[in-house]
Amino acid sequence: MSATHDDPSTPHPASSAPDDRRSRAGARVTNAVVHAFTLRAPTAASEGARPPAIRTGSHGPAAMAGPAEVAASGPVPKKPYQVLRTTQVDEYDPPVAPSAVPLTSAPVGDNFAGTARKAAKLSISSAAVEQFEDVADLIASLPDHQAMVNHHPRITTASNARRVHEEDRNVRVRAWIYAASRESDNDFHLIVGRDPAAPPQYITMEISGLPPANSPHSKRLKRARRDYKSFFQQSDGGLPHTSYDFYQPPVPVEIEGSLFFDMSHASGGRPGPQDLRPDMPVVWEVHPVSAILFEPDP
Numbered sequence: 530m531s532a533t534h535d536d537p538s539t540p541h542p543a544s545s546a547p548d549d550r551r552s553r554a555g556a557r558v559t560n561a562v563v564h565a566f567t568l569r570a571p572t573a574a575s576e577g578a579r580p581p582a583i584r585t586g587s588h589g590p591a592a593m594a595g596p597a598e599v600a601a602s603g604p605v606p607k608k609p610y611q612v613l614r615t616t617q618v619d620e621y622d623p624p625v626a627p628s629a630v631p632l633t634s635a636p637v638g639d640n641f642a643g644t645a646r647k648a649a650k651l652s653i654s655s656a657a658v659e660q661f662e663d664v665a666d667l668i669a670s671l672p673d674h675q676a677m678v679n680h681h682p683r684i685t686t687a688s689n690a691r692r693v694h695e696e697d698r699n700v701r702v703r704a705w706i707y708a709a710s711r712e713s714d715n716d717f718h719l720i721v722g723r724d725p726a727a728p729p730q731y732i733t734m735e736i737s738g739l740p741p742a743n744s745p746h747s748k749r750l751k752r753a754r755r756d757y758k759s760f761f762q763q764s765d766g767g768l769p770h771t772s773y774d775f776y777q778p779p780v781p782v783e784i785e786g787s788l789f790f791d792m793s794h795a796s797g798g799r800p801g802p803q804d805l806r807p808d809m810p811v812v813w814e815v816h817p818v819s820a821i822l823f824e825p826d827p
Contacts, residue, residue, distance in 0.1 A: 558775050558804055561615040563630040566765040568610040568776070603759025604823045606780075612764050613775040618710070619718075620806065621798030625772045634711070634767040639754065641738030643714030645793050647688040650716075651740035653749060653819045654692060654699045654787040661702040664723045665730045671813045677790045684792045698788045700815060703825065705779035707731060708802050709761070709769045714738055717757060717769065719818075720805050725779060729808040733791070733800050734784055737817035749819045753786075760823050773802040783825045789816035 616625045661667040672695045684693055708720040715738030722731040736757045740747050761768050791812040794800055801809045
């Protein structure tokens, strides 16, 4: 674990003391912090080795918010962020010991490795995109939890279970990434919330593991995953592990994707890290994320 610094661009020397941090957004991060890193733009030397910038394609971030210049390998941070790697996990997952939280994340596969509702998780709705300016407005638009649990026909977790009518929506929202982890099925699990100045509310959004290359959704899901990895692999600690990384300040984004009701966790343990879970009112998700634009213009 690292000592507290006010400037997230400052490297953090190792320390073994407990920690209790409050982000600039006011989101408390408890003494579950094990490591601290800096997520920063490449240095001038590394930037010189990059290929020239290119524009994203018609289904990428440029389609969401006008022309956007990104590096050929994907977007990188425009400013530094502090990354706090913790032992916090979803409520339904087993606890993680501090000794099991890695300093850096080892490379793993990109292909989707799960089975639960695989058909829905690896497909993008064909519905028109609905625009939201606030995560709270998106959450308010979602059908009632119990109505989805009692849905007719019943929503199953079978691998061939497709979207039901209520999930057949595409949404786009301006939001902030507060935390992220990597799941065993190779999805990146993002906890996305409101403007840090607003009362907190969060929802899960998932960068899906990839479908087979011949899937009609493969190209867009691959681009979203590439952009996510390009941005967050600039962290000294690499991409998130199975426990949550927190970002200080939270990372502003514009995210587009299809709605998904997480029937696997509709009862019992809830998703999200301990510190943010009380302000996650739904098990609805945006899953899969089909496009992500980092640090959009105001």
